[in-house]
Amino acid sequence: MDPLMPPPPIRKISLDAPPTVVPVAPIPLASANGNGHHTPGPPASSAPVIERMRCEAVTIAYGPKVAVNRVDLPIRQGEVLAMIGPSGCGKTTLLRSLNRLTELTPSAARGGRITLDGEDVDQLEVTRLRTRVSMVFQQPNPFPMSVFDNVAYALREGGRKRPRKAALIEPVERALTRAGLWNEVKDNLDHPALRLSGGQQQRLCIARALAAQPEVLLMDEPCSALDPLSTTIIEELILELREQIAVVIVTHNLQQAQRVADRVAFMYLGELVEYGSGEQVFNAPRAQRTRDYVGGAFG
Numbered sequence: 001m002d003p004l005m006p007p008p009p010i011r012k013i014s015l016d017a018p019p020t021v022v023p024v025a026p027i028p029l030a031s032a033n034g035n036g037h038h039t040p041g042p043p044a045s046s047a048p049v050i051e052r053m054r055c056e057a058v059t060i061a062y063g064p065k066v067a068v069n070r071v072d073l074p075i076r077q078g079e080v081l082a083m084i085g086p087s088g089c090g091k092t093t094l095l096r097s098l099n100r101l102t103e104l105t106p107s108a109a110r111g112g113r114i115t116l117d118g119e120d121v122d123q124l125e126v127t128r129l130r131t132r133v134s135m136v137f138q139q140p141n142p143f144p145m146s147v148f149d150n151v152a153y154a155l156r157e158g159g160r161k162r163p164r165k166a167a168l169i170e171p172v173e174r175a176l177t178r179a180g181l182w183n184e185v186k187d188n189l190d191h192p193a194l195r196l197s198g199g200q201q202q203r204l205c206i207a208r209a210l211a212a213q214p215e216v217l218l219m220d221e222p223c224s225a226l227d228p229l230s231t232t233i234i235e236e237l238i239l240e241l242r243e244q245i246a247v248v249i250v251t252h253n254l255q256q257a258q259r260v261a262d263r264v265a266f267m268y269l270g271e272l273v274e275y276g277s278g279e280q281v282f283n284a285p286r287a288q289r290t291r292d293y294v295g296g297a298f299g
């Protein structure tokens, strides 16, 4: 038995009856999302699809409360995976477990197995894991230091030797360029990061995450605090990034999921109810609960 698991049988705790999965006829997107507007899916990626991570029967509980219940899920490079579902269904908890951030919550216990390139993440050194599987949070969280040092921080911390500033200039520029921020900050690299706008701060946090060259980028509602223009810039960035790394995004915004996600995982009460291509989940959901959720029957 996994020593991390809480003693009572997981399935007996607090979850409602499992959702019924019924085949349904394809329904048009306009009625599926309930707003009458067709939102096209993301443009096709030309990158090969490679599985980087896998969740196998992942269960996470906070004390007796089961937040994630036996979830199996692949996470692939070349695709953007969006996790959707109503508030409290376990999206953030599952996302945070991928680089073991749930371990920072004392009451949290996890069972099941999560792998990164076939290796059990529990066997990896945790700092290295969090470099390889990097997280961007809902609220931009730049460090109280200059724009340059925010990005250089990841490079300094990642290596065994502290590189000289001259050696950092090129990788800092590359990361800021990838995050779509270079042109806006190149003349003010020594300015405090906290003086940037919210959208710029979020892109700086993405640049900081990218500087360490992660293999997987986790994004927890990365645009929820941002204006529409900043949101568009970050969505375009997500689509570019999927060519090189696996991207997982948690979002409440179904239109955003439709715009960026190649794959969608719909969660409800800790269960993974449905996983499929964005087109399938939004246009032809198999489960009644998915159909109700993407149709706007509950939120």
Ligand SMILES: Nc1ncnc2c1ncn2[C@@H]1O[C@H](COP(=O)(O)OP(=O)(O)OP(=O)(O)O)[C@@H](O)[C@H]1O
Residues within 6 Å of the ligand: 062, 065, 066, 067, 085, 086, 087, 088, 089, 090, 091, 092, 093, 094, 105, 107, 252
């Ligand atoms: N630190 C914690 N301690 C106890 N329970 C928690 C903790 N964090 C989350 N939970 C509970 O776990 C369940 C899943 O929460 P989680 O934040 O993962 O859901 P979510 O789908 O991301 O929700 P939201 O969309 O509102 O962010 C909820 O019932 C929540 O109350």
